[in-house]
Amino acid sequence: MPTTSDIILRVSQLHVHFQTESGTIRALDGVDFTVERGKVLGIVGESGCGKSVTAQCILNMVPRPGRIVSGEITYYRRSEGLDGQVEEVKITDLHPRSRQMRDIRGNEIAMIFQEPMTSLDPLYTVGNHLLEAITLHQKVSKKEARERGIEALARVQLPEPHRIFDSYPHQLSGGMRQRVMIAIALSCNPALLIADEPTTALDVTTQAQILELMAELQEETGMSIIFITHDLGVVAEMCDDVAVMYLGKVVEKTDVDSAFYDPKHPYTQALLRSIPRIEEQSHTRLAVIRGSVPDPSVVPAGCPFHPRCPEFMPGICNRIEPPPIRLDRQEVRCLLYGGYDPATLEPTPATEER
Numbered sequence: 001m002p003t004t005s006d007i008i009l010r011v012s013q014l015h016v017h018f019q020t021e022s023g024t025i026r027a028l029d030g031v032d033f034t035v036e037r038g039k040v041l042g043i044v045g046e047s048g049c050g051k052s053v054t055a056q057c058i059l060n061m062v063p064r065p066g067r068i069v070s071g072e073i074t075y076y077r078r079s080e081g082l083d084g085q086v087e088e089v090k091i092t093d094l095h096p097r098s099r100q101m102r103d104i105r106g107n108e109i110a111m112i113f114q115e116p117m118t119s120l121d122p123l124y125t126v127g128n129h130l131l132e133a134i135t136l137h138q139k140v141s142k143k144e145a146r147e148r149g150i151e152a153l154a155r156v157q158l159p160e161p162h163r164i165f166d167s168y169p170h171q172l173s174g175g176m177r178q179r180v181m182i183a184i185a186l187s188c189n190p191a192l193l194i195a196d197e198p199t200t201a202l203d204v205t206t207q208a209q210i211l212e213l214m215a216e217l218q219e220e221t222g223m224s225i226i227f228i229t230h231d232l233g234v235v236a237e238m239c240d241d242v243a244v245m246y247l248g249k250v251v252e253k254t255d256v257d258s259a260f261y262d263p264k265h266p267y268t269q270a271l272l273r274s275i276p277r278i279e280e281q282s283h284t285r286l287a288v289i290r291g292s293v294p295d296p297s298v299v300p301a302g303c304p305f306h307p308r309c310p311e312f313m314p315g316i317c318n319r320i321e322p323p324p325i326r327l328d329r330q331e332v333r334c335l336l337y338g339g340y341d342p343a344t345l346e347p348t349p350a351t352e353e354r
């Protein structure tokens with residue numbers, strides 16, 4: 001287990017509700033995970049399972065009518081000196097518009113999104129965006145900020161960074177715009193980068209180039225990354241650890257090798273069966289996960305995955321909510337691995353060691 005100083009972010013028992021006309025949507029229903037310093041954590045799961053809301057919470061930007069109803073997010077800030085002191089910052093205790101939160105956002109934790117066009121203002125040049133990000137957080141002259149901006153564009157391997165600095169977003173290709181977003185995000189040297197489906201909107205070749213660039217930048221800077229994706233292929237390529245989400249819960253946490261070679265949760269196993277494998281014949285049909293993610297305003301009783309689960313145990317999975325069970329290399333919320341007494345069929349609350 002990593003010690004606190006190896007951890008850059010801890011999310012504990014996070015519950016987020018959206019109060020809507022049709023009822024309460026439990027977007028996050030007790031999310032727990034940690035991100036290790038210098039490592040890449042992949043958050044995977046189907047659409048609607050709560051990946052983006054988790055990212056919004058970390059930046060303290062949950063959109064209305066969403067509300068964090070309970071839980072904690074702790075950011076472990078490491079000081080710049082040689083002593084490497086770590087300061088605990090409870091993000092969930094900060095006001096979203098407080099000075100301290102604004103300092104963390106962008107300066108310590110930065111984010112890149114799926115569709116760069118929605119984050120880039122078409123009326124402003126690439127340079128305007130970069131200057132805004134740089135001067136918001138760093139006390140530098142205009143000339144110095146411009147130099148840093150151009151340097152940031154060169155760092156993401158954009159050709160002719162001077163020309164791109166003065167271009168408008170619509171003059172660039174999708175891949176170039178995503179590189180610009182990465183340059184903006186990295187211009188303040190964040191310790192943690194959250195990337196929410198950053199390559200989904202791009203063609204396959206550009207996707208691969210952006211992933212390669214992100215892997216290179218991660219290695220060069222040593223920053224931690226939370227990589228949000230529904231694509232397990234991307235996880236295999238980019239991540240050290242994986243958190244698999246289903247209906248607002250993390251159902252399996254593990255290292256990337258175990259996720260692929262020894263997945264424990266039937267949902268993780270089903271996600272894996274739904275990705276193409278090179279060794280398989282091109283006419284092999286991919287398995288689809290039966291059913292769809294239920295509406296989070298009416299979460300099934302017991303294990304939320306039970307209506308779709310091939311391992312469903314009647315009278316158990318539809319009744320008992322699986323607690324987190326600690327196995328050798330993974331933590332899993334599935335009653336196949338414990339969490340109830342087989343003699344009485346009653347829940348056993350404690351986390352079990354196996």
Ligand SMILES: Nc1ncnc2c1ncn2[C@@H]1O[C@H](COP(=O)(O)OP(=O)(O)OP(=O)(O)O)[C@@H](O)[C@H]1O
Pocket residue numbers: 018020025026027045046047048049050051052053054063064065066230296
């Ligand atoms: N502004 C909102 N109003 C109401 N419900 C919302 C809002 N934003 C998110 N939700 C709900 O919260 C749940 C989690 O959504 P979230 O966007 O985090 O899922 P996701 O896993 O990121 O999906 P995707 O891969 O499609 O982005 C969903 O049920 C969604 O409908």
